[in-house]
Amino acid sequence: MNSELLLVFIIGGIVVLDTTPFFQSMISQPLVVCAFFGYIWGDIYIGAILGVILELIWLKLVPVGGFLSQQGNFGAFASSSSAVYVSKQFDIVHEETLIFVFILYSFLISLTASTLTYKIRVVNRKIIHFIDKKKINLLSKINYIQILTIFFSFLIGGLFLSISFIFGVEVVGRIISRLSLNFRSFAEVGIYSALGVGSGVVLSMFWEKKGNLAFYIGVAAGIVLVVFGFPL
Amino acid sequence: MMRSFFRKLEVFIRSFFIEASFNYESMQTWGFLFILVPFLRKKKNDRQFLENIEKEHKVFINTHPYMATFLAGAILHIEENSETEKEKKIHIDKFKKILSQSLAASGDRFFWKYLKPVCALFGVLILVSNDFSPLAVLTGVTAFLILFNLPALFFRIIGFYKGYSR
Numbered sequence: 001m002n003s004e005l006l007l008v009f010i011i012g013g014i015v016v017l018d019t020t021p022f023f024q025s026m027i028s029q030p031l032v033v034c035a036f037f038g039y040i041w042g043d044i045y046i047g048a049i050l051g052v053i054l055e056l057i058w059l060k061l062v063p064v065g066g067f068l069s070q071q072g073n074f075g076a077f078a079s080s081s082s083a084v085y086v087s088k089q090f091d092i093v094h095e096e097t098l099i100f101v102f103i104l105y106s107f108l109i110s111l112t113a114s115t116l117t118y119k120i121r122v123v124n125r126k127i128i129h130f131i132d133k134k135k136i137n138l139l140s141k142i143n144y145i146q147i148l149t150i151f152f153s154f155l156i157g158g159l160f161l162s163i164s165f166i167f168g169v170e171v172v173g174r175i176i177s178r179l180s181l182n183f184r185s186f187a188e189v190g191i192y193s194a195l196g197v198g199s200g201v202v203l204s205m206f207w208e209k210k211g212n213l214a215f216y217i218g219v220a221a222g223i224v225l226v227v228f229g230f231p232l
Numbered sequence: 233m234m235r236s237f238f239r240k241l242e243v244f245i246r247s248f249f250i251e252a253s254f255n256y257e258s259m260q261t262w263g264f265l266f267i268l269v270p271f272l273r274k275k276k277n278d279r280q281f282l283e284n285i286e287k288e289h290k291v292f293i294n295t296h297p298y299m300a301t302f303l304a305g306a307i308l309h310i311e312e313n314s315e316t317e318k319e320k321k322i323h324i325d326k327f328k329k330i331l332s333q334s335l336a337a338s339g340d341r342f343f344w345k346y347l348k349p350v351c352a353l354f355g356v357l358i359l360v361s362n363d364f365s366p367l368a369v370l371t372g373v374t375a376f377l378i379l380f381n382l383p384a385l386f387f388r389i390i391g392f393y394k395g396y397s398r
Contacts, residue, residue: 021252024297026348026380031355035373039366048364052356059352062344125255128262138282139272142265149253205349 001169004041008081008165009158011036016157019073020063020117021150030054030076041084049099050080053191054106056198060205071117075110077161079103082168089169090177100187101176102168103194109164116160123156124149189223196222240392242270243308247301247388259294267304271311284317288324295332296339301388303331305395343384351379 011033018028026032031051038047058072083102092098127148131141200218207213250263265272268289275281295303306327314320355376362368 020254021249023248024251025384026351026377029352029376031352031359031376032373035369038369044366044369045364048359048369052359055352055356059349062340062348121255124253125257128253128255128258137276137279138265138286139269139276142262142269142272145262146249146252146266150249153252202349202353 004085005162005165007040009162012077012161012165013154013158015073015077015161016120017150017154019071021153024063028073028077030058030072030080033073033077034080037080037084041081041088043084043087046083046087046095046099047080049191050076050083050102050106053099053103053194053198054079056201057194058110059198059201069114070107070110071113072106072110074113074116074157074161074164075106075108078109078164078168079106081161081165082172085165085169086173086176090173092177093181094184094187096187096191097179097183098176100190100194101172101179103191105168105172113160116156120153120156123152127152192222193219194222196220239270240396243267243304244301244388244392246270247297247304247392250297250300258290259292260297260300261290261293264293264300264304265289267300268308271308288321291328293328293332295336296343298343298384298387299335299339299391302335302391302395303327305392305397306331307395309396309398339387347380347383351376354379 015028015033017023018025031054034047034051034054035044036047038044038051041047054072054076058070058076061069061072063073079102082105083098086092086102087095087098128145131145131148134141136144196218197215198218199221200215203218204212204215246267246269249266250260252266253262254260268285272282272285307324310320310323310327314323355372358372358375359368362371
């Protein structure tokens with residue numbers, strides 16, 4: 001697991017940087033990150049399904065510096081890396097259960113990561129105050145501040161996502177492997193509901209004043225699809 | 233004079249880091265100064281000049297990261313072409329206050345509200361309509377990244393030229 005953990009740390013740090021501090025090329029988006037883990041760890045289907053559902057759910061999130069919200073990118077990273085790894089390491093009978101539980105896990109990480117983002121901003125401010133007090137010229141100050149803030153964002157982000165990956169594999173993964181077979185039908189409803197939520201988000205973008213209504217229509221549509229047995 | 237191609241290229245590359253030191257006290261102030269470094273470096277031995285720059289530019293600034301090059305180009309143009317210190321200060325203050333806010337508003341609207349969701353939905357549609365096949369996943373993700381990044385890079389490059397030349 002050591003090489004996988006190292007990869008998660010490095011890619012995790014890059015994802016955290018791409019989300020706000022550096023470039024914002026969208027390689028940190030759920031669609032890209034989930035597909036990436038699906039490819040490199042050999043389960044494209046799970047990666048792609050998670051990518052599509054989480055991308056739709058977090059479609060309206062804006063990576064604006066001053067706006068602190070759920071960090072969908074971090075959640076997608078933690079859940080896709082853990083889900084694809086667990087599907088290869090544990091004896092998982094039903095993919096539906098795995099996908100649904102890791103969708104829920106991504107919400108947990110997304111919420112926790114908003115606190116992490118706030119902490120990174122606080123660390124940035126402390127670094128700026130620390131360097132600004134030094135008796136060095138302006139050019140050195142600017143360069144030191146940028147280098148140190150990038151380094152700490154990478155380090156803190158990489159560590160957070162590595163811990164999320166370990167927790168996802170060792171705790172969530174083991175729980176999934178012990179869930180009863182009856183959970184499968186519940187998980188199917190859950191996946192379609194999550195897809196419905198994503199569709200609701202898309203609808204609400206074109207129907208802004210009735211955003212909540214669009215959200216409920218999406219969920220209802222997802223549940224109707226399950227009732228009529230639409231295959232995933 | 234900021235004429236050399238490599239100096240402009242350096243400004244462009246440095247614009248990727250504008251939100252690196254983002255915080256709730258000074259927002260993008262240090263990131264913006266980081267973009268101006270190639271210009272500041274020309275006068276690194278002029279202590280008085282650097283002290284003035286520090287006073288002038290160490291103010292609260294927050295704009296859209298893809299549009300920041302436009303503001304940087306305009307500020308560099310003023311720094312290089314203003315005849316008096318007073319004229320320069322008035323222009324820079326005015327530009328920073330008005331332009332950064334309007335660029336932030338228009339950038340947020342165009343990039344985050346329209347371009348990102350549309351490109352992501354296009355990528356998702358490619359995946360879903362091709363049954364999540366490996367080739368479809370690769371195509372969908374690549375299409376998303378290219379469709380989003382081409383306009384984003386275009387705005388970063390053209391923004392600097394427009395800001396600097398006018």
